[in-house]
Amino acid sequence: MTKLDVNGKLHDVEADPATPLLYVLRDNLGLNAAKFGCGLGQCGACVVMVDGEAIYSCITPISVLENRKIKTVEGLGTAEKPGPMQRAFIEAQAAQCGYCIPGMMMRAQALLEKDPAASEADIRGALQPHLCRCGTHSRILHAVARAGELMRGKS
Amino acid sequence: MTLRVLGLVGLLTIVAGCASHESVAQVEPPKSFPREQVQKGQELAYVGNCMGCHTAEGGKPYAGGTPLKTPFGTIHGTNITPDPETGVGKWSLEAFTRAMREGVDRGGKHLFPAFPYDHFTKTTDEDLAALYAFIMTREPVKQANLSNTVPLPRAAVAMWNSKYLERGVYKPDATKSAEWNRGAYLVEGLGHCGACHTPRNTLGAEKKDAAFAGAEIEGWHAPALDSSSPSPVPWSVEAMQAYLKHGTADQHAQSAGPMAEVVHDLSHMNDADVRAIATYVVSLDKRTADERKRVGDAALQRARAATAQQGNAVYDGACADCHNLGRGQEGGALELPLGTALTIPTPRNLAYIIRDGILPREGERGGWMPAFKGALTDAQLTDLLTYLRALSGQPAWSDVAGEVKKITRDER
Numbered sequence: 001m002t003k004l005d006v007n008g009k010l011h012d013v014e015a016d017p018a019t020p021l022l023y024v025l026r027d028n029l030g031l032n033a034a035k036f037g038c039g040l041g042q043c044g045a046c047v048v049m050v051d052g053e054a055i056y057s058c059i060t061p062i063s064v065l066e067n068r069k070i071k072t073v074e075g076l077g078t079a080e081k082p083g084p085m086q087r088a089f090i091e092a093q094a095a096q097c098g099y100c101i102p103g104m105m106m107r108a109q110a111l112l113e114k115d116p117a118a119s120e121a122d123i124r125g126a127l128q129p130h131l132c133r134c135g136t137h138s139r140i141l142h143a144v145a146r147a148g149e150l151m152r153g154k155s
Numbered sequence: 156m157t158l159r160v161l162g163l164v165g166l167l168t169i170v171a172g173c174a175s176h177e178s179v180a181q182v183e184p185p186k187s188f189p190r191e192q193v194q195k196g197q198e199l200a201y202v203g204n205c206m207g208c209h210t211a212e213g214g215k216p217y218a219g220g221t222p223l224k225t226p227f228g229t230i231h232g233t234n235i236t237p238d239p240e241t242g243v244g245k246w247s248l249e250a251f252t253r254a255m256r257e258g259v260d261r262g263g264k265h266l267f268p269a270f271p272y273d274h275f276t277k278t279t280d281e282d283l284a285a286l287y288a289f290i291m292t293r294e295p296v297k298q299a300n301l302s303n304t305v306p307l308p309r310a311a312v313a314m315w316n317s318k319y320l321e322r323g324v325y326k327p328d329a330t331k332s333a334e335w336n337r338g339a340y341l342v343e344g345l346g347h348c349g350a351c352h353t354p355r356n357t358l359g360a361e362k363k364d365a366a367f368a369g370a371e372i373e374g375w376h377a378p379a380l381d382s383s384s385p386s387p388v389p390w391s392v393e394a395m396q397a398y399l400k401h402g403t404a405d406q407h408a409q410s411a412g413p414m415a416e417v418v419h420d421l422s423h424m425n426d427a428d429v430r431a432i433a434t435y436v437v438s439l440d441k442r443t444a445d446e447r448k449r450v451g452d453a454a455l456q457r458a459r460a461a462t463a464q465q466g467n468a469v470y471d472g473a474c475a476d477c478h479n480l481g482r483g484q485e486g487g488a489l490e491l492p493l494g495t496a497l498t499i500p501t502p503r504n505l506a507y508i509i510r511d512g513i514l515p516r517e518g519e520r521g522g523w524m525p526a527f528k529g530a531l532t533d534a535q536l537t538d539l540l541t542y543l544r545a546l547s548g549q550p551a552w553s554d555v556a557g558e559v560k561k562i563t564r565d566e567r
Contacts, residue, residue: 018472040477040486041512041525053529060530061472068532110529128517129526 007075017063033073033102044130047103054110073102084150092143096134108144116151176263179250188288196289201420203345208232218296228305230269238295265312277325277344319360338435351377375412385498387454389447395433408494409522458490461546497547502540
């Protein structure tokens with residue numbers, strides 16, 4: 001049994017301790033925001049936050065995550081009450097197929113929680129390991145910059 | 156007492172005597188050079204990894220500003236673009252040659268030996284002229300040099316030179332092949348491989364009696380290339396050539412850290428010279444062919460056994476998917492017991508690689524590994540390093556936790 005704190009909720013998970021977090025999120029906990037892309041930590045679709053840092057959930061075994069705070073897109077807000085990152089992505093209509101977006105959002109969230117005034121160069125640098133094949137790149141950059149504004153209290 | 160005072164006076168006189176050199180007259184360098192000469196100079200600049208110190212991260216090529224942390228203080232690479240005011244735009248070939256061979260700048264001031272003129276001094280006139288042609292045809296950048304934090308007078312370098320600088324162009328060894336000699340010329344000269352791979356004494360000079368015995372550099376460990384090479388499978392010329400050119404070779408680890416930069420530069424080199432370098436470097440390991448084969452076979456066997464074993468949840472969850480496959484299969488990576496980072500005297504290289512991954516330069520192809528930064532706590536990283544070290548069959552590292560703590564602290 002592994003105890004996981006996901007979006008502030010404690011879960012007792014029945015799974016091999018070597019199981020990557022991504023499978024547990026999707027299969028055991030029904031949290032489907034994080035996506036399976038490559039399974040090798042190469043594409044960024046599976047990125048979630050752990051203790052404030054962006055990590056690849058597809059290559060992080062749950063054995064290292066006990067007593068640590070895991071955050072996924074589900075923890076950023078709800079459909080009714082989206083958080084700043086979600087509002088910004090909706091405003092900018094930054095998703096086309098959307099498969100890469102949850103990973104991008106969590107990477108951006110980790111960046112902006114440390115520095116809501118991150119520069120465009122910081123944002124580009126942070127998102128560098130993320131692949132997006134349908135190409136809404138500039139909208140994604142707009143959305144993250146906008147999320148920073150919202151976090152800094154600009155409307 | 157008197158003798159001692161006299162000795163001191165004598166020493167100071169020597170220092171004063173050596174402290175200043177004549178300046179070399181300023182010139183208007185030629186506006187153009189033969190194309191082939193510039194091209195040759197470019198390849199030689201890659202061998203010398205000039206950019207490593209003379210181009211800052213995100214900065215203009217060869218405009219300087221890169222900090223190099225030495226035990227004596229931080230030294231910044233200088234602007235070697237042909238800007239007449241802040242660069243070398245007024246340098247003659249004579250001034251350039253003196254800097255490369257004697258470590259004295261155009262104005263007559265000693266350069267610190269962090270600039271490896273103790274290696275460059277072996278370079279031929281022809282090659283120096285080609286390098287000069289290359290440098291003088293770069294885009295001039297007006298960028299003032301940053302000051303250094305070395306609390307030593309430049310004059311002290313004169314004494315260092317009298318003790319450690321062996322002047323003279325490389326002399327071929329007639330008992331060896333032309334390829335070996337070409338490799339030796341590049342490795343010992345412009346390539347300055349020993350600057351990282353040879354340990355230094357307290358005065359920062361390479362220990363001649365421990366050439367290529369492995370050393371610490373910029374927080375990384377540059378592995379031994381001599382007979383004490385820690386590479387689980389001893390290097391062949393073919394493997395070394397592939398590694399130097401592409402950063403990867405079957406049965407050997409991917410280049411990372413400062414060596415990745417070297418590979419990036421050597422990837423621009425012609426194959427014959429890379430092969431010559433590989434030939435010479437591999438010859439530094441004096442073990443017999445039989446001995447090397449025995450060591451290599453044992454390493455391969457150990458790797459196979461280790462990947463068959465299960466039982467560390469972090470390894471199984473984070474590493475095994477790729478590293479148990481081996482290079483032969485798609486998405487597969489090196490079996491970790493074959494990785495040099497597990498066998499060297501410090502866990503630092505392995506810790507850096509796990510934490511930061513291995514990334515090609517932006518926009519370029521190259522070897523790749525994801526970063527585990529944030530995923531593993533310091534304690535978990537410590538456990539994983541300890542586990543991996545055991546896989547290598549080497550005695551445990553001392554104070555892995557302390558090393559990890561140092562790395563985390565340095566980052567902040």
